[in-house]
Amino acid sequence: MRSYLKHYIDGAWVESEGGTRHDVINPATEEPTAEITLGTAADVDKAAKAAARAFETFSRTSVDERIALLERVLEAYKARAGDMAEAISLEMGAPVSLARTAQVGSGIGHLMSAIRALREFSFEETIGNSLVVHEPIGVVAMITPWNWPLNQIVSKVAPALAAGCTMILKPSEEAPGCAVIFAEVMDAAGVPAGVFNLVNGDGPGVGTALSTHKLVDMVSFTGSTRAGVLVAKNAADTVKRVHQELGGKSPSVMLDSADPAAAVKGTLFSVLMNSGQSCIAPARLLVPESRAAEVTAIAAEVMRATQAGDPAEEGRHIGPVVNKAQWDKIQGLIAKGMEEGATLETGGPGRPDGIETGYFVKPTLFSGVTNDMTIAREEIFGPVVTIIPYKDEEDAIRIANDTDYGLSAVLFGDADGVRRVAPRLRAGMVYVNGGQPSPDLPFGGYKQSGNGREHGKFGLAEFMEVKSLVGALA
Numbered sequence: 001m002r003s004y005l006k007h008y009i010d011g012a013w014v015e016s017e018g019g020t021r022h023d024v025i026n027p028a029t030e031e032p033t034a035e036i037t038l039g040t041a042a043d044v045d046k047a048a049k050a051a052a053r054a055f056e057t058f059s060r061t062s063v064d065e066r067i068a069l070l071e072r073v074l075e076a077y078k079a080r081a082g083d084m085a086e087a088i089s090l091e092m093g094a095p096v097s098l099a100r101t102a103q104v105g106s107g108i109g110h111l112m113s114a115i116r117a118l119r120e121f122s123f124e125e126t127i128g129n130s131l132v133v134h135e136p137i138g139v140v141a142m143i144t145p146w147n148w149p150l151n152q153i154v155s156k157v158a159p160a161l162a163a164g165c166t167m168i169l170k171p172s173e174e175a176p177g178c179a180v181i182f183a184e185v186m187d188a189a190g191v192p193a194g195v196f197n198l199v200n201g202d203g204p205g206v207g208t209a210l211s212t213h214k215l216v217d218m219v220s221f222t223g224s225t226r227a228g229v230l231v232a233k234n235a236a237d238t239v240k241r242v243h244q245e246l247g248g249k250s251p252s253v254m255l256d257s258a259d260p261a262a263a264v265k266g267t268l269f270s271v272l273m274n275s276g277q278s279c280i281a282p283a284r285l286l287v288p289e290s291r292a293a294e295v296t297a298i299a300a301e302v303m304r305a306t307q308a309g310d311p312a313e314e315g316r317h318i319g320p321v322v323n324k325a326q327w328d329k330i331q332g333l334i335a336k337g338m339e340e341g342a343t344l345e346t347g348g349p350g351r352p353d354g355i356e357t358g359y360f361v362k363p364t365l366f367s368g369v370t371n372d373m374t375i376a377r378e379e380i381f382g383p384v385v386t387i388i389p390y391k392d393e394e395d396a397i398r399i400a401n402d403t404d405y406g407l408s409a410v411l412f413g414d415a416d417g418v419r420r421v422a423p424r425l426r427a428g429m430v431y432v433n434g435g436q437p438s439p440d441l442p443f444g445g446y447k448q449s450g451n452g453r454e455h456g457k458f459g460l461a462e463f464m465e466v467k468s469l470v471g472a473l474a
Helices: 041-058 063-079 081-092 096-120 149-163 177-188 203-212 225-236 260-272 289-305 324-339 393-401 415-424 456-462
Strands: 002-004 007-009 012-014 020-026 031-038 124-127 130-136 139-143 166-170 196-198 218-222 241-245 251-254 284-288 343-346 364-367 384-390 408-412 429-432 464-469
Touching: 002 177, 007 041, 007 177, 020 081, 031 081, 041 139, 041 166, 041 196, 041 203, 063 081, 063 096, 063 149, 063 177, 081 096, 081 149, 081 177, 096 149, 096 456, 139 149, 139 203, 149 166, 149 177, 149 218, 149 456, 166 203, 177 196, 203 225, 218 225, 225 241, 251 260, 251 393, 260 284, 260 289, 260 384, 260 408, 284 289, 284 393, 289 343, 289 364, 289 384, 324 384, 384 393, 393 415, 408 415, 415 429, 456 464
Parallel strands: 002 031, 139 166, 139 218, 166 196, 218 241, 251 284, 251 408, 284 384, 364 384, 408 429
Antiparallel strands: 007 012, 007 196, 020 031, 124 130, 130 464, 343 364
């Protein structure tokens, strides 16, 4: 079993002040795979003071210095890619093939995007006889989830570093191993002491301490809407900026002009690839009433062909969900869908056939779903897809927008249909005809999916304050 019992604070690995030991469970075996120390408010205070001291000098570094630093981080990151992929697979259950490519690869994309954005960013603008400048916001607390652990870590760390901020990272206690290795990457790259700090812990302990600490100028949080609300409330007393990327219940709208096979396969691939554990997973598939039977048949075939298996093995199978609590939640929602009258086409309760151990979920498809059903409204975060028929385009738009969330949407159809429908979808991102996320495009949502944007120049701007130097050029 791997031991990650120390925190990384002020350029050194240090013992926790009063922390408690915590087992990290492998969801495929239900056995411990690592151990960490859940930190304390004292650990957070030490890290915050280190970050505040480091900010005094790091905030004044030049763009060229920060580009060179990010390039060193990128090279050190690539050198540890295999170690990080293995940790992700063991701790949150992503098949090792996915962990090596999409999971670890996303971090490479975000580092490269931050370097490009920093090279091109305009830090000064002249307005009349005054100067408007962008400056690093200060000490940033980063609270990241377990489902795409490196993606969310690097999408915050890279632009914050580019902006000249200092930071304290609290990764999820469910998947902390890759974060510890990432701290080793930062150390190997020569990131100055105090600029990057890592304090392991849980939300009620370390998360609350970070959100309330007076030396923290900003909290960048990715996780559930419920937890995001608590972070914002905790941060309110110190009036710090809170950036939130929260839950989703994304629709995939198949217009009548779309190729049904392409729409179904594109939608289901996006849901299944991380066992449904993606905030942008388009788990509500909206189809014309007249084509519902056709689409259901195609979707059922894809779901039945999807295999679950050992994440340590290479292949295109799906792995388990992250823990027992998540497995229990998904099982409860599958049962609720059956109880409320949705038609179970394939999958259903329990583990896949032949699997006795691990938090594996059957790829599950429901048809005949209406948007008032629980499975259409709550974020399931598992390999479960619901097919919702609609009457016409207006009905499709109404159903797609009838959600508390607005992170993303997927749209399949011809050019005219896309022009009509895409602007009316209340979501921060609309993926058109198989379009894929890019580290250069803004990422974030409407409504209870959060506020602010990550990635590229948009993410870089999030970690800055804007200052007016009035009359400076007179």
